[in-house]
Amino acid sequence: MDFLTNSSTLRPIFLFVLCTAAYSIARLYKASTKGQLPPGPRGFPIVGNTFQLGRLPWFQLTRWARQYGPIYSLNLGGQTLIVLNSHKVASDLLDKRSAIYADRPRMIMTGELLCRGFFFAFNSCNELWRRLRRAAFEGLNFKSSEVFQPVQEREAIRLSEALIKDPDSWMDHINRVTASAVLSTCYSLPPVASADDPVLTRINNFMHRIESAARPGEYLVELFPWMLRLPKWMAKWHRDAEEAHERDTKMFMEFHMDAKQRVSAGETSPCISSILMDMNEVTDKEAAWLAGTLFGAGSTTTAAAQHVFILAMVLYPEAMRKAQAEIDAVVGRSRLPNFSDRKDLPYVQAIIREIFRWRNIGPLAPEDDWYEGYYIPKGTMVYFNQWAMNTDAEVYGDDYDTFRPERFLDESGMKENVPPNTHGEGHTGFGYGRRKCVGVNLAKSTMFINIATTLWAFDIGKGKDANGNIVTPDANAFEDRGLVVGPDPFPVSFTPRSSEVVPEILAQAQQVVKPVPVQHTPIARKL
Numbered sequence: 001m002d003f004l005t006n007s008s009t010l011r012p013i014f015l016f017v018l019c020t021a022a023y024s025i026a027r028l029y030k031a032s033t034k035g036q037l038p039p040g041p042r043g044f045p046i047v048g049n050t051f052q053l054g055r056l057p058w059f060q061l062t063r064w065a066r067q068y069g070p071i072y073s074l075n076l077g078g079q080t081l082i083v084l085n086s087h088k089v090a091s092d093l094l095d096k097r098s099a100i101y102a103d104r105p106r107m108i109m110t111g112e113l114l115c116r117g118f119f120f121a122f123n124s125c126n127e128l129w130r131r132l133r134r135a136a137f138e139g140l141n142f143k144s145s146e147v148f149q150p151v152q153e154r155e156a157i158r159l160s161e162a163l164i165k166d167p168d169s170w171m172d173h174i175n176r177v178t179a180s181a182v183l184s185t186c187y188s189l190p191p192v193a194s195a196d197d198p199v200l201t202r203i204n205n206f207m208h209r210i211e212s213a214a215r216p217g218e219y220l221v222e223l224f225p226w227m228l229r230l231p232k233w234m235a236k237w238h239r240d241a242e243e244a245h246e247r248d249t250k251m252f253m254e255f256h257m258d259a260k261q262r263v264s265a266g267e268t269s270p271c272i273s274s275i276l277m278d279m280n281e282v283t284d285k286e287a288a289w290l291a292g293t294l295f296g297a298g299s300t301t302t303a304a305a306q307h308v309f310i311l312a313m314v315l316y317p318e319a320m321r322k323a324q325a326e327i328d329a330v331v332g333r334s335r336l337p338n339f340s341d342r343k344d345l346p347y348v349q350a351i352i353r354e355i356f357r358w359r360n361i362g363p364l365a366p367e368d369d370w371y372e373g374y375y376i377p378k379g380t381m382v383y384f385n386q387w388a389m390n391t392d393a394e395v396y397g398d399d400y401d402t403f404r405p406e407r408f409l410d411e412s413g414m415k416e417n418v419p420p421n422t423h424g425e426g427h428t429g430f431g432y433g434r435r436k437c438v439g440v441n442l443a444k445s446t447m448f449i450n451i452a453t454t455l456w457a458f459d460i461g462k463g464k465d466a467n468g469n470i471v472t473p474d475a476n477a478f479e480d481r482g483l484v485v486g487p488d489p490f491p492v493s494f495t496p497r498s499s500e501v502v503p504e505i506l507a508q509a510q511q512v513v514k515p516v517p518v519q520h521t522p523i524a525r526k527l
């Protein structure tokens with residue numbers, strides 16, 4: 001019976017085609033009787049526009065945006081997809097009508113069976129989502145997240161140390177130190193020493209399971225929810241998911257209870273687990289999963305953004321030199337940058353904004369709605385096409401394809417200059433409305449300290465391939481990493497900028513592996 005559920009070899013394609021055809025006809029009929037969908041490209045019978053998207057769909061979606069304007073619709077085998085392509089339309093719908101658009105599609109395997117609603121990023125806007133999101137916000141808002149800065153400074157130094165010792169594995173180092181910072185933030189765990197660290201391995205296995213279960217077409221139960229009613233002896237996928245949930249709960253509870261115990265004993269600094277412990281409205285199981293959710297949502301995203309940073313520095317050395325000049329003027333050469341320098345480094349902050357002009361994700365509209373005369377039927381997937389928004393020539397000028405942090409600064413170079421409808425970010429990388437990223441402050445501060453420290457220490461340049469040839473990376477070569485998209489791997493050279501860099505970094509790295517000083521500042525209100 002399992003071939004009916006998770007096999008990629010024997011799928012009942014004819015059933016799928018039949019159902020989608022009937023569904024398309026019903027939806028088109030309904031739409032035509034209620035109002036007009038936004039215009040969009042003509043597709044093929046039954047499958048609609050599905051096979052026109054290509055491997056890197058945002059390129060085709062953006063070509064259509066140039067043709068059909070800021071809002072258009074697609075038919076993906078019966079499912080209507082509305083694509084939003086301008087900051088204004090996205091803000092009008094996803095911010096101003098957030099109550100309608102903040103919901104999520106049903107995710108049976110991931111949201112319901114593997115996570116049972118405890119991974120709140122997958123939930124519809126239910127009571128548990130509201131409570132967990134509020135708790136996450138308490139721990140990660142601008143003020144609260146300052147308490148994690150010593151951990152972030154520690155990991156920035158460890159990143160530079162790793163780049164000195166083994167520059168070829170630069171992508172892995174970024175992944176590891178970013179995961180390490182988020183793990184310490186969530187559960188107050190000590191620094192992750194290597195890629196095979198057992199804690200990291202266990203939590204990464206969880207993430208891989210979630211990412212592959214979320215892949216469209218992986219489980220037929222997503223298409224045929226009645227399969228949930230099959231007796232469990234016939235549905236190994238169901239039994240496996242239940243077992244995995246028990247195992248993952250045990251793992252998160254272990255991390256959480258251990259953190260609670262260490263923080264209560266005054267042995268370590270506060271972390272998300274201990275902040276949640278102080279809140280009386282979150283159970284231990286919820287708190288344990290919440291910290292795991294933050295790890296899941298926060299580590300691969302922040303690492304991928306730093307891979308983009310390296311790509312940008314290799315391709316735009318003038319931006320790198322300008323940032324280094326700013327860092328040298330403010331920080332000097334006798335110490336490493338720290339968070340107190342942040343306000344004096346507007347160009348470095350503009351680099352961070354410029355990095356985020358390149359990202360995309362998508363929400364669901366659960367209600368019927370109208371926008372500027374167009375009808376958006378209930379249940380429509382609404383996708384905000386960040387690529388189109390962040391490369392809109394009307395907003396960013398004709399050089400939108402160039403990495404140019406100056407676009408976010410005024411003429412003096414000291415004051416920020418950000419386009420409207422972007423929540424003051426200058427881009428849409430952190431999403432909209434009620435589902436806006438809760439980890440935005442943590443992400444931006446990790447990016448800041450890692451970027452400032454790396455630029456203080458190294459000239460970042462083109463690396464060589466196995467034959468010794470210098471490689472210019474392709475700015476449009478991406479790899480799909482499940483939850484995010486990042487640049488394809490490419491070689492990079494990291495040259496210490498002066499003779500004091502290596503001894504200074506190695507000495508600091510020795511210091512920071514000692515435990516971070518314990519702080520006892522109360523940081524969260526009771527919910």
Ligand code: HEM
Pocket residue numbers: 120121122133136182293294295297298299301302303305359361362363428429430431432434435436437438439440442443
């Ligand atoms: C470069 C870094 C990051 C980027 C680009 C990013 C981007 C996003 C975006 C676009 C969303 C909205 C998704 C949607 O509308 O469905 C989101 C949601 C979320 N992010 Fe982030 N994020 C980053 C880092 C982080 C970090 C560091 C954390 C936590 C430590 C985090 C936790 C979350 C959570 C829990 C949600 C779900 C919110 C909800 O569903 O209510 N993110 N993120």
